Amino acid sequence: MTKKPIVPMPVIRRLPRYHRYLEELLKNDVKRISSRELSEKMGVTASQIRQDLNNYGGFGQQGYGYNVEELYNTLTRILGLDKTYSTIIIGAGNLGQAIANYTNFERTGFNLKGIFDINPRLFGLKIRDIEIMDVELLEDFLSKNKIDIAILCIPKDNSQIMADRLVKAGIKAIWNFSPIDLDVPDDVILENVHLSDSLLTLSYRLNEDKLLKNKVEEK
Amino acid sequence: MTKKPIVPMPVIRRLPRYHRYLEELLKNDVKRISSRELSEKMGVTASQIRQDLNNYGGFGQQGYGYNVEELYNTLTRILGLDKTYSTIIIGAGNLGQAIANYTNFERTGFNLKGIFDINPRLFGLKIRDIEIMDVELLEDFLSKNKIDIAILCIPKDNSQIMADRLVKAGIKAIWNFSPIDLDVPDDVILENVHLSDSLLTLSYRLNEDKLLKNKVEEK
Known part of the structure; x- marks a missing residue:
C-alpha cells in the first residue's frame, strides 16, 4: 500500500x-519577495502558496511579503534537508551508474554508501570510490549499516522481489x-x-x- | 508558458x-477484465477509469468489462505509440549516456538520431552506433533532420539558453x-x-x- x-x-x-526558486533568489541576493512576485515566478497563485505553506505554520505577512532567507531555511527544514541520509543503489547498469555519479545529491546530504549488482563482472569496480558489491551481500550489509533510502535501478522483472528483500531487511x-508499481507495506x-x-x-x-479532433469528427 | x-x-x-497494466494482462493471456478488477489492480476507482477513458470515447460495457487487447490497442493509439519518433539527446554526461543506452525507448518507437555535447573529448565517441557531435552543429543537424523530441540532459545553468536554441530551430x-523550470512558447x-x-x-x-507533530506541539 505504501505509506x-x-x-x-x-x-x-x-x-x-x-525551495529551488528561493535558492535562486538567495543566490541573486534578493532579500524580500511579495507573495504576488513569488507566485508569478512560479506560475501558481499567491493564495496557493500561502495555503501550501500554512500546512507547516504561517509565513510572511500581508503587504510585507516573504523574507527570502527565512523562508528558504524553513523549506530546507520542512524538506528534511537539514539532515543527511545514507543511500544504496541496487543495480549498477547505466541508470544506476548515472545516479551514483550524480554528485549533486551528495551535496544536498544524500550520501551513497553502497552499490549492488547481480553481475559478477561488476563486483569490485568502483564508482566515486564506492565498490560495486554482490547483491547477495545486501542483507549482511544492511544489518551492519544504517541505510535510509534504497534506490532501485533494476529491470522490472526482479524489482518486486528486490523490494520485498529491502523491506524485510528494514528499509x-x-x-x-x-x-x-511496487507493492510495499504501509510503513514504507x-x-x-x-x-x-x-x-x-x-x-x-x-x-x-x-x-481529440478525430474523436469529435467520429461523433 | 508551454503548451x-x-x-x-x-x-x-x-x-x-x-497501458502498462494492460500490457501485463495481455502477456498473461487475460482476455477480459471487469472495471472493478482493473481498478483494484491499479488502485483507482472503477468510475475514475471509466471517466478517464470517456475523454477518448467510451470503452467496455457495464457487466461485461473490458476486452483487454482492444483496450490495450486503443491506449497504444491514444498514447501515440502507433507512431515512431525521432529524438536527440543534448548532453552526453552520465544521465544523457544512461538514456542513450536505454534501449526500451527504442523498442517503443523512440529512435535516437543524434547526441550532442559541448565537450570536445566526447566528439566522435559512439553510444549504440550514434556519434556524439559538437553542439555547435545542432542547428545544422536540425535543419537537415526531422526531430520530434529533444532530450535535455545538461546542467541547469545552460538549459534555458539551449531550450531557446532548440525552439528557434523548430523543436x-x-x-x-x-x-x-524552462520557459518555452505556447506551442512547445x-x-x-x-x-x-x-x-x-x-x-x-x-x-x-x-x-507535523512538532508543529502541533508548538501551537
Whole structure:
C-alpha cells in the first residue's frame, strides 16, 4: 500500500520547487519577495502558496511579503534537508551508474554508501570510490549499516522481489526507477520515477490535438 | 508558458499506467477484465477509469468489462505509440549516456538520431552506433533532420539558453532533465523529469510525521 502522506501529495510536490526558486533568489541576493512576485515566478497563485505553506505554520505577512532567507531555511527544514541520509543503489547498469555519479545529491546530504549488482563482472569496480558489491551481500550489509533510502535501478522483472528483500531487511524508503508499481507495506515510503511513463506523456501530447479532433469528427 | 493539454494532466498521467497494466494482462493471456478488477489492480476507482477513458470515447460495457487487447490497442493509439519518433539527446554526461543506452525507448518507437555535447573529448565517441557531435552543429543537424523530441540532459545553468536554441530551430517537444523550470512558447510541449525534486519529496516524507507533530506541539 505504501505509506500515506499527511499533507496531500500535490502540495508536497510543490515544496521542492519553492525551495529551488528561493535558492535562486538567495543566490541573486534578493532579500524580500511579495507573495504576488513569488507566485508569478512560479506560475501558481499567491493564495496557493500561502495555503501550501500554512500546512507547516504561517509565513510572511500581508503587504510585507516573504523574507527570502527565512523562508528558504524553513523549506530546507520542512524538506528534511537539514539532515543527511545514507543511500544504496541496487543495480549498477547505466541508470544506476548515472545516479551514483550524480554528485549533486551528495551535496544536498544524500550520501551513497553502497552499490549492488547481480553481475559478477561488476563486483569490485568502483564508482566515486564506492565498490560495486554482490547483491547477495545486501542483507549482511544492511544489518551492519544504517541505510535510509534504497534506490532501485533494476529491470522490472526482479524489482518486486528486490523490494520485498529491502523491506524485510528494514528499509523504510525506496526511490524506485523500475517501470512498475511496487507493492510495499504501509510503513514504507515509495517514490517512483517512471521515465517511460513520462516519455509516453510526451508522445500522447504530441498527438492530442489530432486525437481529440478525430474523436469529435467520429461523433 | 508551454503548451496546455486539452485533457487535464492528472488524467493524461494515468494513461501510461493503464497501458502498462494492460500490457501485463495481455502477456498473461487475460482476455477480459471487469472495471472493478482493473481498478483494484491499479488502485483507482472503477468510475475514475471509466471517466478517464470517456475523454477518448467510451470503452467496455457495464457487466461485461473490458476486452483487454482492444483496450490495450486503443491506449497504444491514444498514447501515440502507433507512431515512431525521432529524438536527440543534448548532453552526453552520465544521465544523457544512461538514456542513450536505454534501449526500451527504442523498442517503443523512440529512435535516437543524434547526441550532442559541448565537450570536445566526447566528439566522435559512439553510444549504440550514434556519434556524439559538437553542439555547435545542432542547428545544422536540425535543419537537415526531422526531430520530434529533444532530450535535455545538461546542467541547469545552460538549459534555458539551449531550450531557446532548440525552439528557434523548430523543436516542438522537450523532455527536460535539467533541474529547472524552462520557459518555452505556447506551442512547445515540455515534459520535466526533476530527479532532485523527486528525491526531496522522499526526504520530506521521511520527516513528515515528526515535522507535523512538532508543529502541533508548538501551537
